[in-house]
Amino acid sequence: MHSFGYRANALLTLAITILAFMCGIASLSDNFNSPAPTAQVQVLNINWFQKKPDGDDEISLTLNISADLQSLFTWNTKQVFVFLAAEYETPKNALNQISLWDGIIPSKEHAKFLIHTTNKYRFVDQGSNLRGKDFNLTLHWHVMPKTGKMSANKLVMTGYRLPETYR
Amino acid sequence: MGWIGEQIDSIKSIQFRQLVTQAISLGMIVTSALIIWKALMCVTGSESPVVVVLSGSMEPGFKRGDILFLHMSKDPIRAGEIVVFNVDGREIPIVHRVIKVHERQDTGEVNVLTKGDNNFGDDRLLYAHGQLWLQRHHIMGRAVGFLPYVGWVTIIMTEKPIIKYILIGALGLLVITSKD
Numbered sequence: 086m087h088s089f090g091y092r093a094n095a096l097l098t099l100a101i102t103i104l105a106f107m108c109g110i111a112s113l114s115d116n117f118n119s120p121a122p123t124a125q126v127q128v129l130n131i132n133w134f135q136k137k138p139d140g141d142d143e144i145s146l147t148l149n150i151s152a153d154l155q156s157l158f159t160w161n162t163k164q165v166f167v168f169l170a171a172e173y174e175t176p177k178n179a180l181n182q183i184s185l186w187d188g189i190i191p192s193k194e195h196a197k198f199l200i201h202t203t204n205k206y207r208f209v210d211q212g213s214n215l216r217g218k219d220f221n222l223t224l225h226w227h228v229m230p231k232t233g234k235m236s237a238n239k240l241v242m243t244g245y246r247l248p249e250t251y252r
Numbered sequence: 253m254g255w256i257g258e259q260i261d262s263i264k265s266i267q268f269r270q271l272v273t274q275a276i277s278l279g280m281i282v283t284s285a286l287i288i289w290k291a292l293m294c295v296t297g298s299e300s301p302v303v304v305v306l307s308g309s310m311e312p313g314f315k316r317g318d319i320l321f322l323h324m325s326k327d328p329i330r331a332g333e334i335v336v337f338n339v340d341g342r343e344i345p346i347v348h349r350v351i352k353v354h355e356r357q358d359t360g361e362v363n364v365l366t367k368g369d370n371n372f373g374d375d376r377l378l379y380a381h382g383q384l385w386l387q388r389h390h391i392m393g394r395a396v397g398f399l400p401y402v403g404w405v406t407i408i409m410t411e412k413p414i415i416k417y418i419l420i421g422a423l424g425l426l427v428i429t430s431k432d
Contacts, residue, residue, distance in 0.1 A: 182331040184351040211354050225332045229313045
């Protein structure tokens, strides 16, 4: 009954149970955090706007992104993945989501930022629908925990209307 | 002499019972593991509810050896979600983030483009030749939960099979020799 094997087994089982319990509690504790992030985005310039040879519209933008995501961080937060998406509807597609910029925020100290950038990923439509198109700029964030459940949310910001002509 | 024979018989019967008990308890362990796995498949709706991260393409979010819990629901796929997908002609599924979504008005069919957080470019180079978008049927599930390090056990076992055999042998020996 009191052999080495039994004691080792009991110790290991207890250790794993406690570890699992603590992981569960850490993940649950995230629910008590009610974040209130703020963000602003400005389209500063349209660098160019054209129809590609294959018929799809493509545009290049310069953006100013400022955000304060510090309230998203808790003790169980490993990182926050944040990205800015252009969202719009076309006759063919009920929803188009195109990521324009993204970033990984490793800690609370870096969660308040101001970035001046051109779009990181190509802003290409499926078709030629971008002239005079209204789109929403939405800031999404995905919180990656040290352990447990991942969470995500978004902030819909002011829209922007693209010009009627290529340039 | 009859007394000795009786004793031998009783010893034999004890050993037989013990053997059966051990076989049953071993069977219970194996079947309950199978039941848990299948139940998870039903609950999550994903054909593999738990995956181990094998590459560093999602660092620093997911490192090699981390475990992801998947969920496959009818909810539409949206940008920013971390999905696990299979590409035709590739055996190992890939865990990457969705960066572009185009959803059809009439059919609801989606075109999705993915990228690893730690990769420089998008995943078009990883897709099958000439494939520009992922469709719904390529996607096995989306990651909803995360547990660090635990996946190292399986990585070590697949890369160093000797350790697997030693472990199985030791466990088998333990089951056979253990009394009570």
